[in-house]
Amino acid sequence: MLYLSKLPFKTQKSIPSGSDNRGTGILLQAGFIRMTLAGSYNYTTLGLKTLRNIENIVREEMNAIWSSEVLLTALGSKEAWEKTDRWNSVDVLFKLPAAEGREYALNPTHEEVITPLVGEFIQSYKDLENCSVYQIQTKFRNEKRAKSGLLRGREFLMKDMYSFHRTQEELDTYFEVVHGAYDRVFERLGLSDSTHYTFASGGDFCKYSYEFQTEVDIGEDEIFICGSCGQAHNKEIIDENNFVCAICSHTTCEKKIVSEAANIFKLGSRFSDAFWLKYQDTDGGSKNIVMGCYGIGISRLMGLIAEKMADEKWLVWPESIAPYSHIIIVIGDHIEEARSLASSLEQSGSTVIIDDRSAGFGQKAGDADLFGIPNRIIISDKTVEKWGYELKKRTETEGTIIQYA
Numbered sequence: 001m002l003y004l005s006k007l008p009f010k011t012q013k014s015i016p017s018g019s020d021n022r023g024t025g026i027l028l029q030a031g032f033i034r035m036t037l038a039g040s041y042n043y044t045t046l047g048l049k050t051l052r053n054i055e056n057i058v059r060e061e062m063n064a065i066w067s068s069e070v071l072l073t074a075l076g077s078k079e080a081w082e083k084t085d086r087w088n089s090v091d092v093l094f095k096l097p098a099a100e101g102r103e104y105a106l107n108p109t110h111e112e113v114i115t116p117l118v119g120e121f122i123q124s125y126k127d128l129e130n131c132s133v134y135q136i137q138t139k140f141r142n143e144k145r146a147k148s149g150l151l152r153g154r155e156f157l158m159k160d161m162y163s164f165h166r167t168q169e170e171l172d173t174y175f176e177v178v179h180g181a182y183d184r185v186f187e188r189l190g191l192s193d194s195t196h197y198t199f200a201s202g203g204d205f206c207k208y209s210y211e212f213q214t215e216v217d218i219g220e221d222e223i224f225i226c227g228s229c230g231q232a233h234n235k236e237i238i239d240e241n242n243f244v245c246a247i248c249s250h251t252t253c254e255k256k257i258v259s260e261a262a263n264i265f266k267l268g269s270r271f272s273d274a275f276w277l278k279y280q281d282t283d284g285g286s287k288n289i290v291m292g293c294y295g296i297g298i299s300r301l302m303g304l305i306a307e308k309m310a311d312e313k314w315l316v317w318p319e320s321i322a323p324y325s326h327i328i329i330v331i332g333d334h335i336e337e338a339r340s341l342a343s344s345l346e347q348s349g350s351t352v353i354i355d356d357r358s359a360g361f362g363q364k365a366g367d368a369d370l371f372g373i374p375n376r377i378i379i380s381d382k383t384v385e386k387w388g389y390e391l392k393k394r395t396e397t398e399g400t401i402i403q404y405a
Contacts, residue, residue, distance in 0.1 A: 001342040002045075002324070004355045009044040011367050021218045023307030024149025026314050030370045039146025039154035041299075046371060049323035051157065054305075055136055055298050057188050057320060058159050061181045067132040067161055072113045074138065076105040080112040084274045092141040106140035111271045111293065114162045119277040125166055128279060128289070132174070134161030136298060148220065150303025151259055157298040164272075164289050166279065171266060171290050178294050182212055182262055185296065189305060190318040195261060196232035198223050199246055202265070208237070208246070209265045212296075213258035214304055221260060227252035261301055267291040315372025316394055324353040327373040328389075329364045331380035338379050341389060341404075350375075369394065 009031040019025030027033045032047030043051055059069065075096075081087040087105075094106035107113060114133065122128065139158045146154050161178070165171040179197070186195045194215040202209045211234060213223050222235040224243055228250035237246075243253045272278070272289040281287045302321075309316045319325055326345055328338045335356055342352040353373070355364045368376045376399070378390040383401060392399030 001339070001346060002353045004327075004353055005357045007045055009046070011370055020147050020149035021151070021303075021307060023218075023303055023305075023310060024151075026310055026370070027150070027303075027306050030315060030367075030372075033150075037154075039143055039152070041150065041153065041155075046323040047302075050317065050321055051299060051302055053321040053323070054189065054301050055157070055159075058185055058296055058298060059136065061185050061188075062134050062159070062161060065132070065177050065181050066130055067134045067163075070114075070133050070135050071137065072107075072110050072117070072135050074107055074140070076107045076110075076112050078103040078105065080116070081105055084112055084271060086112070092143060094140050094142045108139050108141040109293075109295075110135070110137075110160055111162070111267070111291075115271045115277055115291070116275045118162075118164055119272075119275055122164065122277065122279055122289070124280045125282060125287075128164055128166050128170075131164040132161060134159060134294075148218070150299050150306075151218070152220070153299065156300060159296045159298055161294040163292045163294075164277075165291070166281070166287065166289070168266075168268075168290055171292050175264065175266060175292055178264060178292070179210075182264070182294075182296070186212065186214075186261070188320050189301065190309070190320070191261070191301075191305070194308065196223060196225065196256070196258070198232040198234050198258075199237060200234035200263070201236045209263055211260050212262040213256075214261045214308070215256050216259050216304060216308055217257060218307060219257040219259040221258050223256050223258050224253040225256060226250050227254060232256075259300075259304060260297075261304055262294075262296040264294045265292065267293055310372075311395075314370040317372040317374065319374045322372060322374050324351045324373050326350050326352045326375040326377055327368045327371065328352060328354045328377045328379060329361070329368060330354060330356050331361055331364075331378065334379045334381075334384060337384065337389075341377070341379070 011031050012029045015025035015029045033041045033043055035041050092108055096104045098104055136159045140155055143154050163174050186192045191214055196213050198211040198213045199208045200211045223232045224238050225232045226245040229248045231247045269288040269290050277289050278286045330338045338354050345352050374394050376392045383389045386401050388401050388403035390399040391402050
């Protein structure tokens, strides 16, 4: 359990002026985050717990498809980025001068790091039977415009995963496995009904990449959903006035305003070729390796959920990611009752924060709603007289007296 009086971070009476959007503004008001500079945020105790809960859901689903977690260097060498011809073509690349005239990059993505690393361990086709690795790490992108709060930052937390395969067919099979894992992530986050698997431009890699686009009023992107089969298409690849579905050739669609939450690419052999990454096949011949990459923006998801699920007041976190499942408001001299109840709840798997501050009930109740914690408990003279406590769900207006067992 945690005591709110022990935290140095305070709430504010209103959303700070100049907030990029309402979701980020409420997170600032609640004391979950603080901006250092445009596109770069600090996470306080409650904000970090929320971020870690999202991270752990993503981690559990990646582990479930037998991907291995690693941690890669944030610095990339100029030489590696030149090998893939991206040193001068990636416009968001932070470039850092270093000693002895050398230059480095702050990696916005990690193909240039993971490909040669995995290459040190791959020799034969047997090494590619289950070769998938991921990391959850801070990324850096030199965005020209970082004015969307957590939805588009210069410094952000991301899960990036890379898979290595013998053939395109094996990549295609694993690609659908990852697709299923991503669907489960969005379901657990409460976003499945508003997140669309979207065809998008594949750039230099393939005809299409695939994005997971979430409906949100402040989104920076537009998608068009086929009126027949429901397949979503990014505006990059579709002419709204001459829509033709890439799946069923239907010609009517519905437009949605969205924000990208995740993407997955079939990379082919572009990066493995750049680093001479090959394997010895069953016939003894040397063959090219094909790759896939799969990203999810962890901090972006936090911003998306805050924006989408806030009510007319403040935050409404799903219980799966809330910093705590219960907040106990203590009114009067009842801290021991609060501790006892918190211990009982924690033994049953709940997480608890106790508001033991000397503030009045109005401020405590308002902050509990602002924090978005799913269950609010009040222990006061009134509830103690009834041998219980009052329990109110964040999504409900009235509480219920629960008597102690």
